[in-house]
Amino acid sequence: MQNKLTLHLVSEATGQTLDSVARACIAQFPNTDVRLRHWNLIRTQIQLRRVLRNIALDRGPVMSSLTDPTLQADMEAGCASMQVRLLDVLDNALRFLTEETGEAATRHPGGQYIMDESYYQRIEAMHYVLAHDDGQETKGLDNADVILVGVSRVSKTPTCFYLANRGIKAANVPLVMGLEPPAPLFTTKRPVIGLTIDPERLIEIRRNRLSQMMPSGRQAASAADYAYVDLEKVQEELHWARRLCRRHNWPVIDVTRRSIEETSAAILDLVDMNN
Known part of the structure; x- marks a missing residue:
């Protein structure tokens, strides 16, 4: 019998990067049935509060790629109050590159989606x-x-x-x-x-x-x-x-x-x- 897990993916942009990371990781756990819930284009506190309400109704861990510091802090506080685990998939990478480049990350939502x-x-x-x-x-x-x-x-x-x-x-x-x-x-x-x-x-x-x-x-x-x-x-x-x-x-x-x-x-x- 498979384990069941609801995994919430919260993104400020289209969520493609976060979805790819999640699916690559999920593939390593064949005995767990993971249901993904996508919350994309979350850019305001009103939108984030709606997401947190839905997470409370359908509890499960959260993977986030929010870059806005205020939204990120609210996400952390909301998950902590529900005792739901939260992983910020960009935070460690941004910190690493900041140390390597000496340049602070702009934390621009959807920065990879530019018409260049x-x-x-x-x-x-x-x-x-x-x-x-x-x-x-x-x-x-x-x-x-x-x-x-x-x-x-x-x-x-x-x-x-x-x-x-x-x-x-x-x-x-x-x-x-x-x-x-x-x-x-x-x-x-x-x-x-x-x-x-x-x-x-x-x-x-x-x-x-x-x-x-x-x-x-x-x-x-x-x-x-x-x-x-x-x-x-x-x-x-x-x-x-x-x-x-x-x-x-x-x-x-x-x-x-x-x-x-x-x-x-x-x-x-x-x-x-x-x-």
């Missing part, structure tokens, strides 16, 4: 991914930071969108056995990286995709559908794609046991090596 050059770079990268998804606009491959290739349903598109959020312009080109890949793929100077996957896992993903796409009135799958999820055909397809990558010296990443984040980290390492 890197912000517009991410927007540009997102537009690029939209225009170059699934083999579109192959004449623009030379403008990519990286090009992903692979057979259908190996997570090329979601990986490209994750990379775009890091400011990386990523194009993806599907590899279809029996069809010649677009010529610009073989002449570009940009890094090309192949994605592959375990055939049985790929079949599982494709079956789920087919079931979602099947029209309600259609009772039987077509011959093409059967080939799409046939183990022998899928193995042949993956082997063909690997041979193509090997022939052109394109590195290959197996995504079978990797999350999108882990795959993207491996791609960025390869891109750095190429630069």
Whole structure:
């Protein structure tokens, strides 16, 4: 039987940083069922009092990323009065960097969310991914930071969108056995990286995709559908794609046991090596 815990996350901004920290930590406690309650954009004492009332009704520890000293002090006092544990996830890091830089932290709420050059770079990268998804606009491959290739349903598109959020312009080109890949793929100077996957896992993903796409009135799958999820055909397809990558010296990443984040980290390492 799992332990149960309500964990309150209180942030002055969007709460993304705090959520990421909390989820990374929660993953290390598989025997505890943790329910997250998010309290974002908390910037006034009225808002904070509302949060504290809700914590009193649904008691549980609190992780906070409040930077305003007054709100932080009120948060500490409120949690102490309820005998609820509070962890300020930014305090130690800010203190550490203050000591290292000799500069006092500005404690500006949401300071990481500013429309600077890197912000517009991410927007540009997102537009690029939209225009170059699934083999579109192959004449623009030379403008990519990286090009992903692979057979259908190996997570090329979601990986490209994750990379775009890091400011990386990523194009993806599907590899279809029996069809010649677009010529610009073989002449570009940009890094090309192949994605592959375990055939049985790929079949599982494709079956789920087919079931979602099947029209309600259609009772039987077509011959093409059967080939799409046939183990022998899928193995042949993956082997063909690997041979193509090997022939052109394109590195290959197996995504079978990797999350999108882990795959993207491996791609960025390869891109750095190429630069």
